[in-house]
Amino acid sequence: AKLEGVLLEEMAPKNGIETILGAKKNSNLGTTIMFGMGGVYVEVLKDVSFGIVPITPQDAKRMVESLKASKIFAGFRGMPCYDVNAVINCLGRLSQLLTDFPEIKELDINPLLVLPKGEGVRVLDARIIIE
Template structure:
């Protein structure tokens, strides 16, 4: 409860385990917890869900974070290809990345125009530009995130893979927030 009070309600609770890649698949995320009672009850149910759905997982604990504002979820990342080097990725994020497979790729290094083109060649790009009356999202923040990952991949060849999913894109001028991510280093 102390962590939730320090962060300030409402909060998000996430399982921390190196054995659980997709937390939502095993019930490892609880959203919009508004008070101590909700945190307590959801901790118990989260642990029960993990024990049922992924009993072999090594659990390191739970992470308590501030509930993020509303925005569009995208994925940005990099996979190192043996032939081409760092291959940058952008697409619909959260649970939708695997459902729709709406992803664009480019070989690093990237220019601002390359990153913008990646965004605009996807359905996610249409969502970010204010589809059907939705507010325009901060596309510049996504371009910046892609370019920073591209530079990181070039500067650190020992990184095999980076994934930020979801990257929550806020309204235009408000930036973006990395809500979850992973980095895989060469063995």
């Protein structure tokens, strides 16, 4: 096989929690946005929350806090506190992206790695479907 180039990427940190962000256009509701525990946990735990675009910062905070697993973000049983503000910011930016580009039919970010407080988040995999 002919090698045309090489892509080097930073390794994902190992000290984060996998979450999922998603969005789907619905003919009845408009565009819904979803947040929950990600990676394999989204299928096993089904711990997700929903909002309708556009969402406010208060809506984003409610979406995070309504998860059964939300206590993990606050430093449960000696674990570090995670960067919930970065998640809230990410939800707000995603809502704005969906508002600015109504041709987005579906969007999935899984996993979105939430890092310890002050370290932000990292998108590890994403998919967008355009109408």
